[in-house]
Amino acid sequence: MAEPHGATRYGGGRPDTAVAGGTTTTTALLEVQGLSTSYGPVRALDGVSLTAEAGRITAVLGANGAGKTTLLRTISGLVRPTSGKVLLDGEEITRAPVEAMVHKGMAHVPEGRGVIAELTVDENLRVGSLFRGKVGREEFDRVYDLFPRIAERRDNPAHTLSGGERQMLVVGRALLARPRILLLDEPSLGLAPRIVAQIFGLVRQLVDSEGLSVLLVEQNARSALSVADTGVVLNLGRVVVTDDARALAADEDLRHAYLGF
Amino acid sequence: MSDTQTPAGTPGAASSDAPSTATAAGNASSAAASSGRSFLPKSTLLRHLLVLVLCAVGAVALLELTEPGTNAQISSVAYYAIAAGGLTLLTGLNGQISLGHGALMAVGAYTTALLLDVDEGEPLPLPLIFLIAVAATALVGALVGVAAARLHGPYLAGATLALAVGVPGLTLYFKETLGGEQGINVRIERAPDWFDEAINAISGENGSQTKWLAYISVACLLLTYFLLANLMRSRMGRTWRAVRDQEVAAELAGISLGAWRILAFVVSAAAAGLAGAVLAIVVRLAAPGSFLPVLSLSLLTAVVIGGLGSLFGALLGSALLVFLPRWASDIGRDSFDIASAQASQAAYVVYGLLLVAVMLFAPAGLVGTVRLALLRRRAARATARAGGR
Amino acid sequence: MEQFLFLSLSGVIDGLVYAAFALALVLIWRSTRIVNFAQGSMAAATTFIAVALIDNGLSYWLALVVALLSGLVLGAVIERVVVRPVEGGPELNAVIVTLGLFIAIQGAVALIFGVDQRAFVPPVSNRFFQVGDGFTLGLSNNGLYTLAAVLITMVLLIVLFRYTRVGLAMRASAFGQEVARLLGVRVGRMLTLGWALAAVVGSLAGILIAGDVAFISPNFMDTLIVFGFVAAVLGGLDSPIGAVVGGLLLGLALNYVRGYLDDSLLGMAALVILVVVLLVRPGGLFSTTPARRA
Numbered sequence: 002m003a004e005p006h007g008a009t010r011y012g013g014g015r016p017d018t019a020v021a022g023g024t025t026t027t028t029a030l031l032e033v034q035g036l037s038t039s040y041g042p043v044r045a046l047d048g049v050s051l052t053a054e055a056g057r058i059t060a061v062l063g064a065n066g067a068g069k070t071t072l073l074r075t076i077s078g079l080v081r082p083t084s085g086k087v088l089l090d091g092e093e094i095t096r097a098p099v100e101a102m103v104h105k106g107m108a109h110v111p112e113g114r115g116v117i118a119e120l121t122v123d124e125n126l127r128v129g130s131l132f133r134g135k136v137g138r139e140e141f142d143r144v145y146d147l148f149p150r151i152a153e154r155r156d157n158p159a160h161t162l163s164g165g166e167r168q169m170l171v172v173g174r175a176l177l178a179r180p181r182i183l184l185l186d187e188p189s190l191g192l193a194p195r196i197v198a199q200i201f202g203l204v205r206q207l208v209d210s211e212g213l214s215v216l217l218v219e220q221n222a223r224s225a226l227s228v229a230d231t232g233v234v235l236n237l238g239r240v241v242v243t244d245d246a247r248a249l250a251a252d253e254d255l256r257h258a259y260l261g262f
Numbered sequence: 263m264s265d266t267q268t269p270a271g272t273p274g275a276a277s278s279d280a281p282s283t284a285t286a287a288g289n290a291s292s293a294a295a296s297s298g299r300s301f302l303p304k305s306t307l308l309r310h311l312l313v314l315v316l317c318a319v320g321a322v323a324l325l326e327l328t329e330p331g332t333n334a335q336i337s338s339v340a341y342y343a344i345a346a347g348g349l350t351l352l353t354g355l356n357g358q359i360s361l362g363h364g365a366l367m368a369v370g371a372y373t374t375a376l377l378l379d380v381d382e383g384e385p386l387p388l389p390l391i392f393l394i395a396v397a398a399t400a401l402v403g404a405l406v407g408v409a410a411a412r413l414h415g416p417y418l419a420g421a422t423l424a425l426a427v428g429v430p431g432l433t434l435y436f437k438e439t440l441g442g443e444q445g446i447n448v449r450i451e452r453a454p455d456w457f458d459e460a461i462n463a464i465s466g467e468n469g470s471q472t473k474w475l476a477y478i479s480v481a482c483l484l485l486t487y488f489l490l491a492n493l494m495r496s497r498m499g500r501t502w503r504a505v506r507d508q509e510v511a512a513e514l515a516g517i518s519l520g521a522w523r524i525l526a527f528v529v530s531a532a533a534a535g536l537a538g539a540v541l542a543i544v545v546r547l548a549a550p551g552s553f554l555p556v557l558s559l560s561l562l563t564a565v566v567i568g569g570l571g572s573l574f575g576a577l578l579g580s581a582l583l584v585f586l587p588r589w590a591s592d593i594g595r596d597s598f599d600i601a602s603a604q605a606s607q608a609a610y611v612v613y614g615l616l617l618v619a620v621m622l623f624a625p626a627g628l629v630g631t632v633r634l635a636l637l638r639r640r641a642a643r644a645t646a647r648a649g650g651r
Numbered sequence: 652m653e654q655f656l657f658l659s660l661s662g663v664i665d666g667l668v669y670a671a672f673a674l675a676l677v678l679i680w681r682s683t684r685i686v687n688f689a690q691g692s693m694a695a696a697t698t699f700i701a702v703a704l705i706d707n708g709l710s711y712w713l714a715l716v717v718a719l720l721s722g723l724v725l726g727a728v729i730e731r732v733v734v735r736p737v738e739g740g741p742e743l744n745a746v747i748v749t750l751g752l753f754i755a756i757q758g759a760v761a762l763i764f765g766v767d768q769r770a771f772v773p774p775v776s777n778r779f780f781q782v783g784d785g786f787t788l789g790l791s792n793n794g795l796y797t798l799a800a801v802l803i804t805m806v807l808l809i810v811l812f813r814y815t816r817v818g819l820a821m822r823a824s825a826f827g828q829e830v831a832r833l834l835g836v837r838v839g840r841m842l843t844l845g846w847a848l849a850a851v852v853g854s855l856a857g858i859l860i861a862g863d864v865a866f867i868s869p870n871f872m873d874t875l876i877v878f879g880f881v882a883a884v885l886g887g888l889d890s891p892i893g894a895v896v897g898g899l900l901l902g903l904a905l906n907y908v909r910g911y912l913d914d915s916l917l918g919m920a921a922l923v924i925l926v927v928v929l930l931v932r933p934g935g936l937f938s939t940t941p942a943r944r945a
Contacts, residue, residue: 103835117827128823132835409926415742416686420880427877428918435915607761614755618733621748
């Protein structure tokens with residue numbers, strides 16, 4: 002099997018920013034440099050560096066406890082890192098307050114759907130656009146057009162939604178923030194494969210048609226790699242490998258060792 | 263389930279799975295006990311007996327060296343401290359808050375007053391009356407405990423606060439027997455001759471009635487603290503701590519959480535009952551005005567400031583309850599020309615702010631914080647020694 | 652029958668005040684999972700401010716506005732300064748902090764305004780209406796004023812929470828702190844605002860009850876904090892509508908106790924109701940979810 006150029010393998014080190022041979026020129030929208038995070042004595046992230054390119058889907062993969070969720074929570078400021086930097090479009094946001102992230106163009110959809118169960122579907126969407134001031138009704142209609150299933154239930158409390166509908170709601174809500182980059186934490190968790198495919202397909206479509214950038218954290222590596230451009234494999238808080246998504250999916254050893262398929 | 267956990271020192275930053283930082287003193291005290299001190303006997307019981315004797319000697323010296331006015335204040339410290347000792351066992355060791363201990367003291371006080379208030383013949387001997395007061399309050403405590411065992415945190419605080427608000431009303435409802443707003447005057451016999459003679463032999467002074475009551479109060483305090491200290495160091499004390507910190511593990515180990523919580527309430531209520539009995543004979547009155555909710559809150563203040571789970575802390579806190587209002591009213595009268603009843607309210611401002619400050623900056627309280635600092639220093643020295651070798 | 656009607660009417664009026672106070676507790680519980688035991692002292696403080704202003708010749712209405720505004724400031728400052736550090740920490744610590752405030756504020760009120768009782772004259776008559784020959788209705792002008800004041804407050808709160816952006820942000824902060832923060836809601840500010848609003852509602856309840864009892868002392872709200880808590884727990888502590896219904900039920904129950912038994916048993920009655928509810932239906936009377944751990 003040919004070693005894809007530009008990739009760093011099994012040992013960390015600084016990953017290259019160029020993807021798949023440097024033929025496409027891309028810009029780093031989100032840059033994570035040597036990020037370390039600890040929960041008390043337990044080190045959850047250990048010098049993680051990665052880049053999410055503009056207009057692309059970057060998938061962070063790894064087993065349970067690899068540090069994927071901690072990575073996202075540290076990037077968005079919910080958890081404070083012990084060292085390292087996070088840059089969004091060249092601006093350092095490592096210690097910016099959580100509330101400010103969405104203003105800077107970063108929308109984080111947390112693990113476990115993150116709907117506010119007591120509010121109705123429509124209210125959930127409105128919360129997502131609150132920080133922008135007055136938002137036209139047509140933007141809401143656009144989200145409802147994307148997800149007709151939640152449009153039917155707009156006045157129902159969010160706790161009455163199914164898992165798939167909840168995921169649609171939170172993605173739609175994140176879109177109302179008009180983010181430059183979307184951080185998605187385990188969107189496939191507990192969903193039927195058909196729904197996972199539907200949501201991933203929609204995310205891909207938004208990336209291709211509107212230039213959205215996505216940092217996707219997934220345990221379901223097979224599905225994630227099928228939609229992502231780049232993959233980053235995390236193990237025990239360290240980056241094991243960063244590579245083109247297709248190359249990762251083709252690497253049988255790696256898949257067996259870290260991705261479980 | 264050992265004492266290895268180190269209480270978090272940073273206020274507010276404690277994570278939710280850490281044991282309640284407010285009860286850190288309880289842990290610290292047991293850690294200090296297990297490390298042992300060379301000049302005291304190994305056996306807990308013997309050590310406590312020795313401390314008891316030393317304290318008794320100290321108490322006699324204190325009572326004989328101070329004026330009658332201070333004697334009376336020491337009596338007040340004693341009854342507050344008895345109740346606070348029971349409360350610190352309940353809240354510090356077992357993690358259950360109670361704002362109803364003032365009401366439990368009322369039960370002890372009214373029982374004592376009723377038993378002493380006989381129209382003809384001699385009342386029962388005082389020790390027996392005290393025992394009955396303790397038993398009656400323990401019984402009420404058991405009833406409260408059954409309900410309390412199923413509640414926690416704010417729910418328990420609210421329910422016991424309701425008890426503190428509700429009980430004084432009962433004395434008005436049953437005014438035929440309980441004397442209504444005026445309460446019951448407590449008649450107590452003069453000090454016996456042997457007491458006069460003993461005091462005369464010790465300090466050459468007369469054994470006044472105030473002094474007699476002060477000796478009774480302090481004796482009750484020492485006895486209560488001796489019993490509570492042994493209880494807290496015993497297997498029962500460890501079980502209560504387990505019920506507080508390790509609910510699931512304790513239950514898996516076959517410990518019935520409910521029964522142990524009720525037991526803690528009963529023991530704690532018994533102490534409150536004795537405190538009420540002592541209060542009744544010291545102030546010579548059992549009246550609803552003495553048992554307002556603010557009494558319960560003051561007791562909580564005493565144990566939290568002193569350090570939850572520490573008997574010594576409860577004693578210090580009780581002393582603060584007695585002496586602070588007096589200082590405040592003296593200062594208010596002399597420096598600010600405020601009526602002393604009004605100026606003494608400054609003490610409550612201080613209590614309240616102290617409660618808040620302790621929770622924000624030193625959740626282990628006075629004794630707990632000092633103990634933690636000592637432990638930390640000892641640990642640091644031990645590591646330094648180990649590293650130097 | 653006449654007595655029953657009388658007690659029922661006065662029970663509804665009392666119940667509305669309990670409901671307002673319970674509502675204040677619920678507002679705070681929903682957003683910070685803290686029962687504010689200092690609510691009574693805070694309301695007593697603002698009521699005494701109103702009394703002092705009225706005694707100095709200010710009109711009742713101006714004094715009312717000042718008192719409510721001082722409640723707003725008091726609530727905001729307390730949340731920001733002393734409650735914020737214990738939010739999300741061990742529940743015992745938060746309970747003790749609010750109890751500390753309970754004692755400190757009550758002491759401060761007594762220190763500043765004195766320990767004696769003060770007269771408080773309501774803006775309208777306290778005399779019960781007479782119908783026909785000697786039939787006394789459990790309603791007075793002051794009762795009607797109380798009814799109107801509490802209902803207006805409730806409507807304003809509903810409008811705020813249902814129909815405004817701030818209200819939506821407050822609800823989002825209360826139900827999903829982390830998600831709200833990720834969506835750019837300034838959760839800290841919303842919690843402060845929640846405490847401030849609750850303190851305003853509590854202050855209003857204090858002033859209304861003061862007009863009803865006519866004489867106030869620094870600890871006159873001690874019973875009301877218990878009644879408000881019982882009403883809130885009756886309604887499940889989480890639900891504003893539950894708090895209102897709980898308040899009305901408690902108002903009725905306590906008035907029947909007052910009328911058919913005795914005034915002095917009110918505290919015990921509240922305790923009995925509270926314990927029964929907590930042991931039988933810890934989630935409140937209307938909870939559909941399985942019993943929450945009380």
